[in-house]
Amino acid sequence: xxxxxxxxxxMFLKEIDGLKRVVRQSxxxxxxxxxxxxxxxxxxxxxxxxxxxxxxxxxxxSRVIRMLLLHDVVEVDAGDTPIHAPxxxxxxxxxxxxxxxxxxxxxxxAQGEELMALxxxxxxxxxxxxxxxxxxxxxxxxxxxxxxxxxxxxxNNVSREQVLKRYSVEIGRGAPRLWALxxxxxxxxxxxxxxxxx
Amino acid sequence: xxxxxxxxxxMFLKEIDGLKRVVRQSxxxxxxxxxxxxxxxxxxxxxxxxxxxxxxxxxxxSRVIRMLLLHDVVEVDAGDTPIHAPxxxxxxxxxxxxxxxxxxxxxxxAQGEELMALxxxxxxxxxxxxxxxxxxxxxxxxxxxxxxxxxxxxxNNVSREQVLKRYSVEIGRGAPRLWALxxxxxxxxxxxxxxxxx
Numbered sequence: 001x002x003x004x005x006x007x008x009x010x011m012f013l014k015e016i017d018g019l020k021r022v023v024r025q026s027x028x029x030x031x032x033x034x035x036x037x038x039x040x041x042x043x044x045x046x047x048x049x050x051x052x053x054x055x056x057x058x059x060x061x062s063r064v065i066r067m068l069l070l071h072d073v074v075e076v077d078a079g080d081t082p083i084h085a086p087x088x089x090x091x092x093x094x095x096x097x098x099x100x101x102x103x104x105x106x107x108x109x110a111q112g113e114e115l116m117a118l119x120x121x122x123x124x125x126x127x128x129x130x131x132x133x134x135x136x137x138x139x140x141x142x143x144x145x146x147x148x149x150x151x152x153x154x155x156n157n158v159s160r161e162q163v164l165k166r167y168s169v170e171i172g173r174g175a176p177r178l179w180a181l182x183x184x185x186x187x188x189x190x191x192x193x194x195x196x197x198x
Numbered sequence: 199x200x201x202x203x204x205x206x207x208x209m210f211l212k213e214i215d216g217l218k219r220v221v222r223q224s225x226x227x228x229x230x231x232x233x234x235x236x237x238x239x240x241x242x243x244x245x246x247x248x249x250x251x252x253x254x255x256x257x258x259x260s261r262v263i264r265m266l267l268l269h270d271v272v273e274v275d276a277g278d279t280p281i282h283a284p285x286x287x288x289x290x291x292x293x294x295x296x297x298x299x300x301x302x303x304x305x306x307x308a309q310g311e312e313l314m315a316l317x318x319x320x321x322x323x324x325x326x327x328x329x330x331x332x333x334x335x336x337x338x339x340x341x342x343x344x345x346x347x348x349x350x351x352x353x354n355n356v357s358r359e360q361v362l363k364r365y366s367v368e369i370g371r372g373a374p375r376l377w378a379l380x381x382x383x384x385x386x387x388x389x390x391x392x393x394x395x396x
Contacts (some may be wrong), residue, residue, distance in 0.1 A: 006379070009248050014345065016244065017227040020237045029215040039218045042240035045267050046214065050207050050309065062260035065267075069243050111248065147212065181204070 005108040012106040018076040025082040025152045026141045037072040037080060040140070044068040047136045054177045056135075057128035067122045067133045070115060074099035083141075083166060084156040096123075125170070135174025138167050139182070146185045150193025160186050203306040210304040216274040223280040223350045224339045235270040235278060238338070242266040245334045252375045254333075255326040265320045265331045268313060272297035281339075281364060282354040294321075323368070333372025336365050337380070344383045348391025358384050 022037040045065045052061045072080075077099035081092045100119055104112040121127055125134045142163075145151035153163055163186060172179040189195065220235040243263045250259045270278075275297035279290045298317055302310040319325055323332045340361075343349035351361055361384060370377040387393065 006249075006252070006375070010341065013241070013245060013248060014227055014341070017241070020226055020233065020241075021228070021230065028218055029212055030219070032219065035218065036237065038240045039234065039236035042236045042243070042267065043211070043215070043218075045240070045243065045263075047211060049264060049267070050211060050305070051204075054204070062263070065243075065260070065263060066247060069240065069247070069263075107248070143208065143212070177204070 008106055008108050009111070012103065015103060015106060016073055016076055019073060022072070022075045022080050024080050024141075025084070025155075026144045027148055027151055029144060029147055031148055035144075037075050041069055041072055044071075044133075044136055044140055047140055048133065051136070051175070051178070052132075054175045055128070055132040056174055056176055057131070059129050059132045063118070063129045064133050067118055067129060068136065070119055071122045071133065071137065073103060073115075074119070077102060082152070083138075084152060084158055131170075131174040133174070135171045135178065138170045139175065139178050142167055142171070142182055142185075145193075146182075146189070149195060150189075154193045160189065160191055206304055206306050207309070210301065213301060213304060214271050214274055217271060220270070220273045220278050222278050222339075223282070223353075224342045225346055225349055227342060227345055229346055233342075235273050239267055239270055242269075242331075242334055242338055245338055246331065249334070249373070249376070250330075252373045253326070253330040254372055254374055255329070257327050257330050261316070261327045262331050265316050265327060266334065268317055269320050269331065269335065271301060271313075272317070275300060280350070281336075282350060282356055329368075329372040331372070333369045333376065336368045337373065337376050340365055340369070340380055340383075343391075344380075344387070347393060348387075352391045358387065358389055 019038040019041070020036055023034045024037055024040055026035045026040070027033065028035055045068045048061060048064045048068055052059065052064070074096040078092065078095040081089070100116060104116045104119070106112070107115065122130050122133055125131055141152070145153050152158070164183070167182065168179065171182060217236040217239070218234055221232045222235055222238055224233045224238070225231065226233055243266045246259060246262045246266055250257065250262070272294040276290065276293040279287070298314060302314045302317070304310070305313065320328050320331055323329055339350070343351050350356070356364075362381070365380065366377065369380060
């Protein structure tokens with residue numbers, strides 16, 4: 001045990017407490033408030049664990065869970081990037097890359113490199129693990145929006161066609177069975193996302 | 199793929215959204231609000247991943263992470279039990295057991311049984327994995343309190359002696375190196391937990 005290592009690990013763990021203050025666009029299912037990125041990461045890890053059988057290719061579910069626990073940590077510095085908001089994605093990618101260097105650099109060398117490599121793998125979305133993780137990162141807010149009369153889609157006037165276009169690649173490629181369900185949900189909703197009241 | 203299974207899994211994943219509304223006693227590190235059990239579970243999983251080298255015995259870190267993601271899910275029905283508040287622990291244990299039956303019972307049979315077994319293993323705190331998980335579940339709020347002039351200890355007039363007594367068994371047994379650090383922190387704090395201002 002290296003005392004300096006423990007200091008560094010605790011510094012990192014304290015620093016990422018800030019993820020609890022990064023507010024996303026998606027609401028909680030009861031619509032009482034918006035979701036933050038820390039609880040979103042927890043929920044995604046549970047999605048991965050329980051829905052692993054729907055991955056397009058065989059995955060190492062323990063790696064996928066860690067990838068999802070980690071995937072938004074850079075938002076501590078860089079903030080959240082809503083999928084439907086106009087934004088400069090190059091600028092955001094640069095902010096996130098700087099955040100990764102700073103945050104993972106707080107950790108002991110080998111551990112920092114492990115997290116950096118896993119985060120980059122998620123961002124690249126090329127490995128089977130990363131493709132499934134990315135699919136879930138889209139599927140969870142999709143389910144929230146479907147369950148809340150359109151959620152962020154209603155707020156941002158996103159049409160059914162735009163939804164099908166913006167989500168199909170990532171969910172369809174990483175978890176085709178879940179994407180088939182998404183298509184069914186969209187087809188069952190009217191264009192303004194408001195379900196008829198019973 | 200069984201359509202009914204996916205329906206059940208999504209029902210469970212929607213149900214545990216409620217964990218984001220279970221508020222714990224511990225504050226965020228910036229003291230802006232209290233922490234909820236979902237983001238607490240995320241943070242603990244990160245603690246496990248990064249501090250695994252301090253486990254008292256060899257652990258399967260992927261199981262520990264899943265155990266911690268899961269450990270508070272019963273609070274969706276049963277609520278949080280603060281460590282320093284007077285409460286009827288038998289009654290709480292019964293509420294949690296009922297919650298486990300209802301919640302894990304939403305899942306397909308084998309998956310529900312897997313989660314039930316892992317939750318019971320955590321509660322029993324007998325296996326190496328569970329002892330380490332329990333240690334972290336105490337260590338994380340300990341670090342928060344130390345970092346916030348006593349946090350919930352100040353609020354509840356918990357003395358240094360009471361702190362040492364209430365946390366020593368679980369942290370000391372599961373992660374002795376972390377407990378040694380806790381003892382150093384307590385020794386460095388005055389009895390009222392307020393650090394001298396610089």
